[in-house]
Amino acid sequence: MKLGQATIKDIARELNVSSSTVSRALKDYPGISDETKRKVKELAEKLNYRPNAVALSLRKSKSFTIGVIIPEVVHFFFSTVISGIEEVAYANGYNVILCQTNEKLQRELSSIDTMLANQIDGLLVSYSKETEEFSHFSKLMAQNFPIVFFDRVPEIENTVNVTVNDYQGAYDATKHLISQGYTSIAHLAGPKNLTISKKRMDGYQAALRDHGLEINPDWILPCPMGTQEESMKITEQLFEEGGDFPNGFFASNDIAAAGAMMALKKLGYKVPKQVGVVGFSNWQFCSMIDPPLSTVAQPGFKMGEKATQLLLEMIDNKDRSYDATKTLVLETELLIRKSSVK
Amino acid sequence: MKLGQATIKDIARELNVSSSTVSRALKDYPGISDETKRKVKELAEKLNYRPNAVALSLRKSKSFTIGVIIPEVVHFFFSTVISGIEEVAYANGYNVILCQTNEKLQRELSSIDTMLANQIDGLLVSYSKETEEFSHFSKLMAQNFPIVFFDRVPEIENTVNVTVNDYQGAYDATKHLISQGYTSIAHLAGPKNLTISKKRMDGYQAALRDHGLEINPDWILPCPMGTQEESMKITEQLFEEGGDFPNGFFASNDIAAAGAMMALKKLGYKVPKQVGVVGFSNWQFCSMIDPPLSTVAQPGFKMGEKATQLLLEMIDNKDRSYDATKTLVLETELLIRKSSVK
DNA sequence: CAGCCTTATTCAAACGTTTGCATAAAAAAG
DNA sequence: CTTTTTTATGCAAACGTTTGAATAAGGCTG
CATH class of the missing domain: 3.40.50.2300 (Response regulator)
Structure with a gap:
């Protein structure tokens, strides 16, 4: 705490008035003479008086x-x-x-x-x-x-x-992927206990359903930590398993999307030519990476x-x-x- | 403020002792009977007593x-x-x-x-x-x-x-560019009134000097705002002017570096093949962009x-x-x- | 000039704590 | 049983501020 901060008491003492008078003078209460007000304000200014917020806080609760x-x-x-x-x-x-x-x-x-x-x-x-x-x-x-x-x-x-509106954002993103001709879309999902994850998942599924696409539970990939490494690993694993591959990714967050994109590059898939990717949040890096990442911007x-x-x-x-x-x-x-x- | 928060006074009243006793009991002051301490602590627990930090703050300055x-x-x-x-x-x-x-x-x-x-x-x-x-x-x-x-x-x-150590960081970055064979290196400089900008500039210049390269004032490009757009524009302008072009960029921050890289791409230059770029700060996106951006990491x-x-x-x-x-x-x-x- | 209203000011309590000092009661010492 | 010591507790002030109520002047009215 600042040692030399002037208080109402200091002003009162110096001017030979009571603290109440000073307090009231400072805030132009009626019933204080103009003369006193003037003197108080002048001195307050001179001493660089600042009300003590802690005291105020205590007093006023x-x-x-x-x-x-x-x-x-x-x-x-x-x-x-x-x-x-x-x-x-x-x-x-x-x-x-x-x-x-x-x-x-x-x-x-x-x-x-x-x-x-x-x-x-x-x-x-x-x-x-x-x-x-x-x-x-x-x-x-x-x-x-x-x-x-x-x-x-x-x-x-x-x-x-x-x-x-996480639901709508996810819906829009997924719909967009579909409209671009990506027909089998995986979802990199967020932590289960967050409502936002659920909502985004719901939006994703609803969009698939509304467009006559089937929901493949194997393509719902939980990324609880949301790190790039995690989603890279998960994406690589998915492609190692064999069987059908998704040609689209909707990620619950941009970092996961970026991770997936890196994995895809590494695996030799072209984005967006072969696989489309959309993220969520619009981090600064989205416009800087190659290809620039489509995403759902949150205000x-x-x-x-x-x-x-x-x-x-x-x-x-x-x-x-x-x-x-x-x-x-x-x-x-x-x-x-x-x-x-x- | 929480309305129903219990105070020392509440405890004192309920137990028919003084506030001082409660205060002392709570912090195991000597001279308070074990019996009293027990009762006080018990009630404090029960009422979920939390010391009022504001009052403490006022008291203790x-x-x-x-x-x-x-x-x-x-x-x-x-x-x-x-x-x-x-x-x-x-x-x-x-x-x-x-x-x-x-x-x-x-x-x-x-x-x-x-x-x-x-x-x-x-x-x-x-x-x-x-x-x-x-x-x-x-x-x-x-x-x-x-x-x-x-x-x-x-x-x-x-x-x-x-x-x-901004100077050293800049020095290292510039030296690295030189050692990679980039011989004419431009600097995207930060706002003039910040010491860090000066230091980075100094390190850049010192590295050039120490390696027998000449300092070209035309290639010191101020980027006061530090936005991507700004450095894109500046980089493009530089190349439009004609004359010698730099083949290396050391930027005072990553965003500016990313901007320069985008401008270079747009202009048809290959990074890192024709032009090398190094940034400063190690933003998250550095490892995600293409090519991944070399940078000076700050702790x-x-x-x-x-x-x-x-x-x-x-x-x-x-x-x-x-x-x-x-x-x-x-x-x-x-x-x-x-x-x-x- | 007594009574009353203004006007300007002060008093005192309060917000929740802490802490030096006083005090009361109990225990120990003589 | 006094006196002294110990032990446990209470009092009151302080931190800086606000605010309802009290007070002291002075001025006006009749």
Whole structure:
């Protein structure tokens, strides 16, 4: 802490008035003489007075701080969400305290604990891959503590959520592959316990079904870790097995898509000529790789903004209570690049 | 704020003892009977008591919170730094409050203001591209407020810094290009007012000089924004001008390198056969693009860790004062991929 | 000039903790 | 049984701020 920060008391002492007078003078309360106001403000300026937010926080039982729980900052999508959060929080005079879980439940639990101890006014959460049980959230909700879930939303009652239309995004991507003439399409799926994985899977299957294609369970390839190495290995294994090969890949995330593309190159298949690939998220690298990767863009920044707006509304609304699930669904955009155009 | 959080007072009231007793019992102070300790701890457990960090902060004039000022979270390198910061802060019981400047000086100034109002114990800073004057930092330093600069360090006296050996990294990269037989090497330079840009430029020039190559000022191409579009345009322009062309590019960052590579492809040059390219930072996409981009890897996570360790040491050290510039320089690693190997 | 309203200011409590000092009760010593 | 020591607890102030209620002037009214 800064040692020499001036306080209201310092101003009061120097001017031989009470702290109350100073406090009121600073905020133009009626009933303080203009003369006093002038003197107080002058001195405050001179001493570079800044109200102590901690004291305020204690007094008002409000910290103007929101907590953000996120799996990983280095994940491009999440870093764009953070930007959106920061932007709105900042514009409304709120601070952001950030914790990454690194996909660990333990970390999620203890982060929430410290954040609560720090009297955050609300919480924005995208939970970890390990989280399969949500009582640590529902307990808070039972006390009407403001929480907004984004991207990864739990399957419990009466939550407030902001998500992306994962189903539609996956549907569009798969449909696009089909319309390009790829007839046997595999899916690199995300971790099972995330709703987004399920939704993307559903969209993928629905598109196949709607276009009269059959769903081959062998071509649904779980990539729980979502690393490039993982999906490379999985793709290579698939082709080693013999039998029918898929000629299209819809991946639940860009990294997996990139991994598949590398494996295909290594195996001697041409993308997009022989095999089409579409990813999900629109990481920066999508436009830089060869061929550029088609993908489903998620509005990360907007998601951060919207989630924060919702949270601030809940914070402001004194008599809040969770009486129904409210989900704001943001639309995705299919970006067609070369990797999926024959 | 959570409405129903139990306080020491609640426990005291319920047990008919004073707050002091509760406070002491909870932390096993001597002079509290075992019986009382037991009862207090039991009830605390039952009520799910969590000390109010805000009250503690006010009482102790210490918030266990550090502020981080960063240009952008979506920048891969910075997001890895944040991870490192988080890790160490968290392990030592500190919270992290985060502000992005989006490369704006105004934002930097006001962020510092709010952070100070929130009584942060110290500051980790990588300043914005707009920042060319550092009095807002030196004022704080004059009051012995703990600040550690990382990556972008200011040219003022007695700072504590963590940087990467940008000079050596640039030198190594350029030397590597030379050793691969690229004889006329251009440099896509970063923003002028950042020390890192200068250092990388210096390393580039030194390598040329040491290997008997002449420095062509026309081939030093400023890319102040560091976007892909910018460097594409600049590269194309260079080749449109006619005259001698460079056959090697050393870029001050990966995005610029990727832009140059795209421009080269578009112009019909083969990378690495005709032109070699090396970037800086090792973004995730480097290994995914075609050809994979050689680059100078920066230890971002480690930088975050070290900077935070230094900061916490300064915070703990009561009689600190800035008496000399201390700079911790982390070594880079040249990652040779296909883009620079003939 | 007594009574009353303004106007400007102060008091004191509160937010949740910690901590030096005082105090009460019990135990030990004389 | 006094006196001293020990043991266990309580008091009160402090961190910086806000805010309802109290107070002290002075000015106006009749």
